[in-house]
Amino acid sequence: MSEWISExxxxxxxxxxxxxxxxxxxxxxxxxxxxxADFSVPESAxxxxxxxxxxxxxxxxxAGSGLHExxxxxxxxxxxxxxxxxxxxxxxxxxxxxxxxxxxxxxxALAAPSFKVELDAWASxxxxxxxxxxxx
Numbered sequence: 820m821s822e823w824i825s826e827x828x829x830x831x832x833x834x835x836x837x838x839x840x841x842x843x844x845x846x847x848x849x850x851x852x853x854x855x856a857d858f859s860v861p862e863s864a865x866x867x868x869x870x871x872x873x874x875x876x877x878x879x880x881x882a883g884s885g886l887h888e889x890x891x892x893x894x895x896x897x898x899x900x901x902x903x904x905x906x907x908x909x910x911x912x913x914x915x916x917x918x919x920x921x922x923x924x925x926x927x928a929l930a931a932p933s934f935k936v937e938l939d940a941w942a943s944x945x946x947x948x949x950x951x952x953x954x955x
Contacts, residue, residue: 826881833930838878843944845882850875850938851929860933864901867936868894868908875938884942887914891941893921897929905936916950 825836838847852867853860855874861867876886892913896905902923921939929937 826878838882840882845879845884845942845944846940847875847878847942848939849930850878850940851934852936853934860931863904864896864898864935865904865908867934868905869912871936871938872908872912875940879942882942884944888942888944888946889914889918889940890943890946890948891919891921893924893939895924895926895929895937895939897926897935899925901935916948918948
């Protein structure tokens with residue numbers, strides 16, 4: 820049986836950890852687009868997506884990893900009309916080659932009424948994600 824570390828600092832406003840890791844895999848959940856310095860939440864989904872990625876990167880760094888080791892990301896939005904703006908942010912800020920993506924899900928609400936974007940992600944320490952070429 821492997822040991823997993825559960826990180827709850829700063830203390831989240833819910834019952835779950837920000838991330839868990841067994842030293843190889845890092846699972847980050849419920850990452851939203853707020854500014855941790857002042858807890859402000861921008862109005863636009865694109866700005867929230869930028870902050871969500873920054874907050875995801877912070878969580879991964881706490882676990883000894885980074886965006887470059889992402890292997891799976893699942894975005895959740897509250898409005899399908901925001902998909903183009905959020906995709907633009909993902910295309911600009913996520914590493915190439917891209918991690919796999921869970922089905923982008925649109926829900927009626929997230930944990931707070933102001934949240935429009937939430938990310939769940941998996942990273943693997945030492946992951947060397949390479950683009951598949953047409954030759955192989």
